[in-house]
Amino acid sequence: MTARLSFPTIIGAATLAATPVAAQQIGAPGKLLLTNGISTVEGAAGGGLTPWATIAGNATRDGIGGQASVTVAELPDYDFRSYAVAAGLFDRVELSYARQVFDTNKVGGALGLGNDFAFDQDVWGAKVRLAGDMVYGSRWMPAIAVGVQHKKSLDATVVRAIGAAQRSGTDFYASATKLFLDWSLLANVTVRATKANQLGLLGHGGALRDDHGVQVEASAAYQLSRRLVIGAEYRSKPSNLAIAREDDWWDAFVAYAIDRRLTATIAYTDLGSIATFNKQRGLVVQLQGSF
Amino acid sequence: MLLSLAALLMGPALQAATPPAPHAMPGEEAVDPYRVDPANVGAAPFTGDGMARAFGGQHGIRRIVDRFVRSNFADPRIGEIFANQDQVRLKRTLFEQFCYILAAGCTYTGRDMRSAHKNMGVQQGDMNRLVENLQRAMTAEKVPFAAQNRFLAKLAPMRGHIVER
Numbered sequence: 001m002t003a004r005l006s007f008p009t010i011i012g013a014a015t016l017a018a019t020p021v022a023a024q025q026i027g028a029p030g031k032l033l034l035t036n037g038i039s040t041v042e043g044a045a046g047g048g049l050t051p052w053a054t055i056a057g058n059a060t061r062d063g064i065g066g067q068a069s070v071t072v073a074e075l076p077d078y079d080f081r082s083y084a085v086a087a088g089l090f091d092r093v094e095l096s097y098a099r100q101v102f103d104t105n106k107v108g109g110a111l112g113l114g115n116d117f118a119f120d121q122d123v124w125g126a127k128v129r130l131a132g133d134m135v136y137g138s139r140w141m142p143a144i145a146v147g148v149q150h151k152k153s154l155d156a157t158v159v160r161a162i163g164a165a166q167r168s169g170t171d172f173y174a175s176a177t178k179l180f181l182d183w184s185l186l187a188n189v190t191v192r193a194t195k196a197n198q199l200g201l202l203g204h205g206g207a208l209r210d211d212h213g214v215q216v217e218a219s220a221a222y223q224l225s226r227r228l229v230i231g232a233e234y235r236s237k238p239s240n241l242a243i244a245r246e247d248d249w250w251d252a253f254v255a256y257a258i259d260r261r262l263t264a265t266i267a268y269t270d271l272g273s274i275a276t277f278n279k280q281r282g283l284v285v286q287l288q289g290s291f
Numbered sequence: 292m293l294l295s296l297a298a299l300l301m302g303p304a305l306q307a308a309t310p311p312a313p314h315a316m317p318g319e320e321a322v323d324p325y326r327v328d329p330a331n332v333g334a335a336p337f338t339g340d341g342m343a344r345a346f347g348g349q350h351g352i353r354r355i356v357d358r359f360v361r362s363n364f365a366d367p368r369i370g371e372i373f374a375n376q377d378q379v380r381l382k383r384t385l386f387e388q389f390c391y392i393l394a395a396g397c398t399y400t401g402r403d404m405r406s407a408h409k410n411m412g413v414q415q416g417d418m419n420r421l422v423e424n425l426q427r428a429m430t431a432e433k434v435p436f437a438a439q440n441r442f443l444a445k446l447a448p449m450r451g452h453i454v455e456r
Binding site for chain 2 (some may be wrong): 029030031032052059060061062063091133135136137138139180181182183184223224225228
């Protein structure tokens with residue numbers, strides 16, 4: 001007798017075989033509290049501004065997790081929103097997506113774009129943890145990850161009009177992150193090759209420069225308790241556009257794990273000059289859910 | 292060949308006849324013989340008495356270990372890993388380990404971490420859960436959070452000997 005397996009049978013068998021593994025993960029113990037980080041404005045897990053060598057979601061190397069967040073920044077002349085989702089596979093691979101909305105309020109009118117014109121952007125990200133662990137193992141061996149972020153402005157005509165060479169571009173980065181338990185201190189350094197203007201919201205490249213330059217980003221966070229962390233971040237940025245200077249970014253944040261699934265973050269940030277409007281300092285709030 | 296076969300056959304019988312180690316508590320089950328050496332503890336002890344004081348000395352450490360072990364056995368997620376473990380022995384050896392690392396005036400007579408966790412099937416999530424149970428036990432004993440982390444820094448490098456790949 002010849003057994004002929006139809007395609008649905010094979011899929012069915014594969015599903016059955018996979019189910020016990022998947023079911024085992026539901027409600028299984030996961031990462032240590034807060035070690036999945038928060039969501040960066042570009043969707044990757046990390047601090048608020050810079051990605052860390054941690055993988056999104058609560059799952060360990062034995063499972064699949066994810067996180068989703070909404071980030072709101074209220075600046076003197078602009079409002080910024082980022083809606084992000086990320087999946088973490090086996091504490092090894094992270095896939096992320098963020099939609100950024102940068103509302104120009106009255107600046108839009110002044111620039112001839114119309115009041116409340118919003119620059120929109122999609123950011124698709126992938127990250128792989130290559131080696132090390134943020135918490136365990138040798139105390140001097142950090143988690144090390146590399147990642148890419150492909151960014152595409154949804155306002156091609158406008159970003160070209162203000163001098164961007166391209167509407168889309170790709171950032172490449174490497175991050176090293178370690179929680180130094182001796183000092184309750186998490187440190188992260190990220191090196192990024194990019195030519196994005198204001199994250200890519202204003203396109204990529206320009207009259208001053210149109211190739212990838214190396215930028216440095218850093219985070220430091222101090223654990224006050226299992227649930228409460230305070231910290232600061234710095235992110236250097238290129239300045240490619242002739243019409244508007246771009247500044248490095250800073251923030252100081254407080255993150256609180258309401259429970260394993262919910263993290264709230266409040267930050268004060270200094271984004272410098274954006275599209276000729278200086279001193280863009282303000283409050284950032286993020287709510288993140290994860291599993 | 293014959294000799295080694297005989298030794299193999301007699302091995303378990305010999306072990307069963309081995310009297311309990313002098314440092315064992317009444318009620319402990321026997322374990323396979325091993326060489327007693329404080330270095331089995333797996334970490335360099337702290338110097339000075341600052342950490343011992345932060346943990347409330349031997350009395351505080353004993354309360355932390357008792358609470359920690361009880362919470363692990365009762366844990367809905369990782370309790371089953373402990374179900375077949377010797378709670379009496381675990382409480383003693385963990386107390387010795389904590390007390391020795393914290394420089395609170397004990398020696399460690401237990402096994403090394405790799406032998407003690409062999410075939411337990413501990414996964415990374417289980418270890419994280421255990422760390423959180425320990426954090427709760429230390430918090431209940433009012434150990435300052437920074438001191439908790441300094442202690443965890445001694446334990447974190449042991450992960451590779453505890454978690455199975």
